[in-house]
Amino acid sequence: MTAAKTTGSHAMQVDTKLVRELAALLDSTHLSEIEVQDGDRRIRVARQMSGAVAAAPVYAAPAPAAAPAEAASPEDLRKHPGLVKSPIVGTAYLSPEPGAPDFVTLGATVKAGDTLLIIEAMKVMNPITAPKPGKVTQILVGNEAPVEYDQPLVVIE
Numbered sequence: 001m002t003a004a005k006t007t008g009s010h011a012m013q014v015d016t017k018l019v020r021e022l023a024a025l026l027d028s029t030h031l032s033e034i035e036v037q038d039g040d041r042r043i044r045v046a047r048q049m050s051g052a053v054a055a056a057p058v059y060a061a062p063a064p065a066a067a068p069a070e071a072a073s074p075e076d077l078r079k080h081p082g083l084v085k086s087p088i089v090g091t092a093y094l095s096p097e098p099g100a101p102d103f104v105t106l107g108a109t110v111k112a113g114d115t116l117l118i119i120e121a122m123k124v125m126n127p128i129t130a131p132k133p134g135k136v137t138q139i140l141v142g143n144e145a146p147v148e149y150d151q152p153l154v155v156i157e
Contacts, residue, residue, distance in 0.1 A: 015043065018043060019043065019045060022043065022045040023045055025122075034046075077140075082132070082134060082137075082157050083155055084131060084152075084153050084156065085150050085152055085153060086147045086150060087119075087126075087128070087149070088119055088121045088126060088149060089121060089146075089149050090120050090121030090126070090146075090147060091121075091144060091146055091147070092117055092142070092143070092144070092146075092147045093118045093120065093143060093144065094139070095143070103115045103116055103118075104117075104136050104139070104154070105139075106139060107135060108135070109133075109135050109136075110133060110135075110136060111130065111133045112129075112131060112133050114130045115128070115129055115130075116130055116153070116154050117153065128153060134157050135156065135157050136154060136155070137156070137157045138155035139153075139154055140155070
């Protein structure tokens, strides 16, 4: 971890409280690094990820009998007109609170504007809504999973 504040005498002063807050944010969001800047002060906190990173579970509706057995490639999925992607980095929640039913389930019919899931970023709950009406055919993120900007979340057909 690196944190520095430059003063007129070029002495380094570490804002340990801010570094700890940023480190806690790294842990809660499962990010590998974060950097903030305030005027001439810049703080970067990073951690080295060890071992293999566990992938978030992928939930998909059963394929029709006539469909090919192989799954669509990530490039094909990104071109899907019903793909809903994450607009922010954060933690995905499939239900409004622990123990509550999920906002949507596989096969559910949604209207434009229906909440599909929420993404928590910096302690703010951001609803991710359906951009169009249709049927939920894939849920590509697990509950409480970290998500990145532009990550595929849900497919609506």
